[in-house]
Amino acid sequence: MNSQTNRITASMSRIAIVCAVGLLAACGETAGSSSSNTASAPGITASEIKIGSTQPLTGPAAPGYSEIAPAANAYFQYVNAHGGIFGRKITYEYLDDGYNPTNTASVTRKLVLQDKVFAVFNALGTPTHLAVVDYLNSEKVPDLFVASGCNCWNDTSKYPYTFGWQPDYTIEGKILGQYIQQNFSGKKVGYFYQNDEFGLDGVKGLDQQMAASNVSSRQNYVPTNTNVAPQIAALQASGAQVVVSYTIPAFTALALLTAAKLNYHPTWVVSNVGSDVPTLTGLLTTFSKGAVGAQLLTGMVTDIYEPPVSDASNAWIKLFKQIHDQYSSSLPWDGNVLYGMTAAYTFVQTIKAAGRNPTRSGLVKTLETTRLSGGPGLAPYGYSPNNHLGFLGVQVATIGADGSVTTAGPVYTSSDNGSISQYAGSPSTPPSSGIPS
């Protein structure tokens, strides 16, 4: 116990020295400027910005998702190594909640009360984060870029400090539904979805676009039961030629394998949540004990809101791949890692826009009033005083025989109840430093 305390003290003093050196360097840089760094808010000192998160590092949601926070941290380390934010280093403390909402409630209080983080960033999961969203807002802690597409985060009167990030599942469902109507007209469509907020919100969006008479069967599953054979058989029996799948990766893989076993080969349309090619390839190989792999993914339709992770020619992918190789090479290179880094990029954009000495309420105001642009996202951010959604849309894409993801058609944007419109903006390129200016 004592030696541990000593070690912590020792490492803290080392950090302090490093920070002090960094601070001196920063002072030298900004000698001409009139302002200097102050401890403007909890979690902000002259040399540090401390943020926290709750993540499923262990437990049922850990495969894949446990990579997100370390990947975001890799981007923060890259920023820290290149001067930080106004000379401040970002310290990212992510705690394990095992995807258990009760644990989330407990570790979030640790972040707020004990570690005194400036903001909670990218906390993962719908049921887990619903457990703490009231608490964070009553404590007035910025709750940025929740890693879940539930539209529950877009409630500006009840949750003024909470902001979503990824496109909400209903918007995604609408754009997928429109694609199916346009490209598979006259075909019978079946639904396969997770029986919770995630699947039900997706279905809500699909139903807004699909003709009800085209939907031949609606099947759902709960993540605790891995036998999906009855549902897949029912979809097959209904004659569905297209199956829309609102599934997490493990259940996308289970559905594909079960269908293949039943000799059922519909066109699969899978939500972005459950369609990352490297993750699925790994799961398919594991579940089938090596019998099949990526070949089951050929022809799958999905959607993306970040550049495809396999597109090595994309400047954003090049940048993030290079950061991945330098700072987190023990992680696989896949969609989860890209997700973490992209979210981290949005955070750096936001905290820079909030100015040299940000406050908690100032950060919220900045997000609502500054149009953030020029990030890796394909669709624009939706942040405004009455909208706390992140990306407003997605781009439909197909998966080729070699596992590559090819976009099909333009980026579309929408809202939960509004119409779908084509996004006119063009993709951005990263700044040469790799850090938003």
Added chain:
Amino acid sequence: MAIRLARWPSRTTPTLGRHLALAVGAAILLLLLSSQIGAYDDYNLAEVAIFVIAVAGLNVLTGVNGQLSLGHGALMAIGAYTTSLILRGHDVPLILVLVASVASASLIGAVFGIAAARLRGPYLAGATLALAVGLPQIATRYSHVFGGEEGLTVTPPGPPDWLGADFPPERWMAWIAIAAALVTIVLLANLLQSSVGRSFKAVRDHEAAAALAGIDVARTQVHAFVVSSACAGLAGSLFAYWSGLTAPAGFGVALSLQLLSAIVIGGLGSLSGAVWGSIILVIIPALTGGLASSLSLASSVANNLPLAIYGSVLVLAMLLVPNGIDGGLRRLLVLARTRWTGAPSTHKGVVDWDDPSGG
């Protein structure tokens, strides 16, 4: 036995008075402690107090009465869901909610206890495990009532106005939980000193002998199950207030096994063992939680480190103090007394909790 009877009159203070005096002393100490520590430590203190209630109840069932339960997490869930359902859309005073939660858990516990009284050893373990596995699924199946995976939220009790506007709600929650834990411990301690407590132990030690002595074995076992379920219900209700949420994932098999490991680590059959076990249960995850992001290890190692440390502590505790922390402390006490007084110890290795000095 004759010696024990002869010694009895020398304990002049009645049991209840002695226990009450100890509880008041503990209450004053904890009140002072909770006012000196930060809000997050108060939050953890409340968790310890809540676990003390559940673990003490389980210890009466398993340690004192000899019935193994792998399903106490489910009984906590009954208390928690009762609380959440009562508070959904209604503002009911805390004390009434607690009483209702205790009542509902006791009722379910009585029904289950009747079944459990017919079962022995691995069959009893299996039946209670089924409770732990099956019950949370009901919440997912009937999600329109129980809120499904997302669960039901509970507004934590706010501190009364006379404590001031700056009074941390976590400290108020800690006070409530500590008060409930002390009341529970006093009641259980008295129960165990009474004839009911003696029948519990008699049934544990030898069922046939207990029956020959005129004890209704089955009824005694059901009684123990009800007492234990009532404690679990109270703990579950406070747990709902404390975490602000009742969701099936919070009451999985892992919780039941944690409770069981707490009574073994703390000391089987002793109430102070329940306190030690609960402290271990709360303090290790709280201390190790930040390791994943603070150490520069590969994430696959760092992510699992807190769980590995937790597991190692449990293994070490079993190796070093097989009678639990309480058993270890008492043995140290006996050794120290023997050394200082020079009197030979009559201690035979089995700790009698009624008279741990071995006299």
